[in-house]
Amino acid sequence: MTMLIILVMWSPWYHRRCVLATEAALALQTGLDVRIGSLERVNPTTWQLGDVQLRDNETKQSIGRVRIVSWVQEDNRTIVRLSQPEIRAEYLGDVWDLVHDRFLCRPEHTLNPIRLAADDLTIQSAHSQITIRDLDGTILPDEKQVTAMLSCMLAGERPDIEPMEIEITRRRDEGLPRTTVSLRTGELNAPLAWLAGYHTAFEKLGGDATFHGAAKLAQVPSRDRGGNAGLDWMLDLSSARIENIDLARMTEFLPHRLAGKASLQLNRCQIVPGGVVDVDGVIQVAGGWISASLLPRLAEDLGCELTATVPEDFQFDLIAIDFDLYDGKLAMEGLCNGQRGFEKMPPGTMLCAGGQPVVVTGPQQIAATQLMRLFAAPHSVSVPVSGQTLEMLWLLQPPRGPLTLNDSVGGIPSLPRFDEAGHSVNENPPRISGRISGFQSAPAPNGTPPQRAYW
Numbered sequence: 473m474t475m476l477i478i479l480v481m482w483s484p485w486y487h488r489r490c491v492l493a494t495e496a497a498l499a500l501q502t503g504l505d506v507r508i509g510s511l512e513r514v515n516p517t518t519w520q521l522g523d524v525q526l527r528d529n530e531t532k533q534s535i536g537r538v539r540i541v542s543w544v545q546e547d548n549r550t551i552v553r554l555s556q557p558e559i560r561a562e563y564l565g566d567v568w569d570l571v572h573d574r575f576l577c578r579p580e581h582t583l584n585p586i587r588l589a590a591d592d593l594t595i596q597s598a599h600s601q602i603t604i605r606d607l608d609g610t611i612l613p614d615e616k617q618v619t620a621m622l623s624c625m626l627a628g629e630r631p632d633i634e635p636m637e638i639e640i641t642r643r644r645d646e647g648l649p650r651t652t653v654s655l656r657t658g659e660l661n662a663p664l665a666w667l668a669g670y671h672t673a674f675e676k677l678g679g680d681a682t683f684h685g686a687a688k689l690a691q692v693p694s695r696d697r698g699g700n701a702g703l704d705w706m707l708d709l710s711s712a713r714i715e716n717i718d719l720a721r722m723t724e725f726l727p728h729r730l731a732g733k734a735s736l737q738l739n740r741c742q743i744v745p746g747g748v749v750d751v752d753g754v755i756q757v758a759g760g761w762i763s764a765s766l767l768p769r770l771a772e773d774l775g776c777e778l779t780a781t782v783p784e785d786f787q788f789d790l791i792a793i794d795f796d797l798y799d800g801k802l803a804m805e806g807l808c809n810g811q812r813g814f815e816k817m818p819p820g821t822m823l824c825a826g827g828q829p830v831v832v833t834g835p836q837q838i839a840a841t842q843l844m845r846l847f848a849a850p851h852s853v854s855v856p857v858s859g860q861t862l863e864m865l866w867l868l869q870p871p872r873g874p875l876t877l878n879d880s881v882g883g884i885p886s887l888p889r890f891d892e893a894g895h896s897v898n899e900n901p902p903r904i905s906g907r908i909s910g911f912q913s914a915p916a917p918n919g920t921p922p923q924r925a926y927w
Contacts, residue, residue: 487511494521501581502570505529519543528566535563554590561597561669571620572651576642582618586611592627597669600679603627606635616645626660634658648703650691657684661715678718680733685712692744706748709741719760726847728769729785732760750798754807757791762823766846767831773845774804776822776833788825790814802840806833 491511498506509523521541527534540555559567575581590607609622620640625631639654661682668675688708693701719730740752763785770776792807792814806822808814808829817824823831841857853870 499529501574502526503529503574504535504566504570505532514542517545528563533563535560535566549585549587551587552589554588554593556592556594557590558594558596561595561666564595564667564670572640572642576618576620576640576651577649579613579618579644582611582613585613588622593624595666597666599668600663600665602663602666617641617643626662629660633660636660636662648693648701650703652691653689655687657686660684664714676722677714678716678721680716680718682715683712684715685738686710687712694744694747704744704747707741707743709738709743712738712741714738719757723847727849728763728766728847730757730760730762730766732757732788732791734791749800752796752798753794755791755793755795756807756811757788759787759789760791761785761787769846770831773842774833775836775838776831779829779832782825782830786825788823788830789827791823793822797840800840801837802843803835803837804833805835806831 491508494511495506495508498504498508505527507525507527508521509525510521512520512522514520519542521543522539524538524541525534526536526538536557536559538554538557542551542553542555544551544553588607588609588611591605593604593607595602595604603626604624605627607622607624609620611618611620613619618641620638622638623635624638625633625635636658637654637656639652641652643650643652661684664674664677664681664683665679674681686709690706690708691703692706694704714736715733717734717736719732719734723730734755734757736753736755738751738753740750742748742750764782767778767782771778790808790811792811794805794807796803804822806820808821808824809817809819814821814824817829818832820832820834821829822833823829845852851871851873855865855870857865
C-alpha cells in the first residue's frame with residue numbers, strides 16, 4: 473500500500489493535480505490569472521515554483537512573470553525568494569492593488585513576519601526598462617499596524633552607495649485604517665522614463681529625467697459634499713529634485729515652444745487631488761531655445777515686463793524662477809541675478825539672453841489659472857470654473873478645435889424674433905447641430921448638400 477501511494481505521488485497525473493490546485497489557490501488570493509510551469513517540494517518546509525506567469529483575469533494580458541519562486545515556511549515566519557521577476561509598467565497599478573488591497577489590508581495574511589528577497593527585478597515599458605537588484609524586504613506585523621520595509625539598488629550603480637528605501641505602513645488603530653508610503657532615493661538618481669507606461673505624464677518629462685530625494689504618499693481624512701468621512705491620497709514631494717526635464721518634449725504639442733533641460737527643486741510640495749495644492753520651488757534652465765511668440769504671452773498673462781522686442785525664436789542663456797503655488801494663487805520672482813555668472817542681472821530677471829535681461833518679474837501674485845492661458849491654443853475659450861461648476865466639466869467640455877459660426881446665435885433657433893415694430897427678423901436663423909460632437913455653421917446655399925463640421 474505504501475509503495476502504491478509513493479507511485480501515485482510521483483505520477484504526472486498527481487503532479488498536474490497539485491499544479492492546478494496551487495494555481496486555483498493563488499488566483500483566489502491574488503485576483504489574477506496564475507499559470508505555473510513546474511511545482512516541486514524540495515523538503516518538508518520548502519516549495520519551489522517555476523515559470524510563474526501572472527495575467528489579467530479578464531483580458532488575459534500578461535502582467536508579469538517570475539522564473540523561480542522559492543517559498544519557505546518555518547515555525548513563525550515565511551521566506552519568499554523571487555528569481556528574475558518581470559513586471560509590465562502599465563500594470564503597476566494592478567501590482568499595487570495586489571500588494572495593498574489583497575495583502576496588507578487583510579490581517580489574516582500578515583499574522584507572522586515575512587522575509588522577501590528578489591534578484592534582477594525588471595520593470596518594462598514600451599520604450600524603456602529598469603532593472604533593480606539586491607531587493608531585500610521584511611514585513612513586520614504587530615497589534616496596531618503592519619509595516620513593510622524594502623531596500624534595493626539600481627543595476628549598474630556602485631555597490632557601496634546608499635540604497636533606495638521604501639516603507640509601507642498600514643495603521644489599524646484608528647477609526648479609518650490608513651496607509652502611508654515613503655520613498656527615499658539615498659544617493660541614487662532614479663530614472664523616470666520607465667514609468668511612462670504607467671502614466672503618460674512621465675513620458676512628457678523625457679527619456680533622461682531623474683528623481684532624487686524623498687516622496688511620501690499618505691491617506692488623509694477628508695469629507696465629501698454630503699459630509700461623509702473618508703480618505704484621500706496626499707502626495708508630498710517636499711525637498712525632492714527632478715532633473716533633466718526635456719522642455720522640447722513637454723511643449724511638443726503646445727503653441728509656444730521651449731527647448732532645453734530643466735531642473736525643478738521642490739522646497740515644499742503637498743498635493744491632494746481635488747483639494748489642497750501647496751507647492752514652493754525653483755525652476756532653472758541653463759541654456760536653450762524659446763519661441764518669440766511666448767514673450768508677449770508672458771507679459772499679458774503673467775504680468776511680466778519685457779525689456780526687449782525679439783521678432784524671431786532665439787537662444788537664451790538662463791531661465792531661473794522662484795514660484796509659490798497655494799490656494800489658487802501663483803507668486804513668482806526671477807532669480808537669474810542669484811546664479812553664478814549672472815550676478816549683474818537686474819533683480820527679478822527670469823530670462824536672459826546674450827548677456828542681457830529679456831523678461832523681468834518682481835514679487836507678484838496672480839491667479840494660478842493664468843498659467844493655463846499661457847500655453848492655451850488660439851481657439852481656446854474661457855471657462856468659468858468654480859467649486860459649483862467644476863463637476864460639470866466632464867459633460868460641458870471645451871472645444872478641441874476652432875468653431876466657425878458665421879452668424880451670431882443670440883436666441884433660441886426654433887423661435888422667431890421680432891423688432892420693435894413687430895416685424896419678423898432673421899427668418900433663417902443659424903442652425904446648431906443636435907449632435908454633441910460638433911456644430912453646424914450657417915445654412916448651405918441652395919443645391920449644396922449640408923456639411924457637418926467636427927472637432
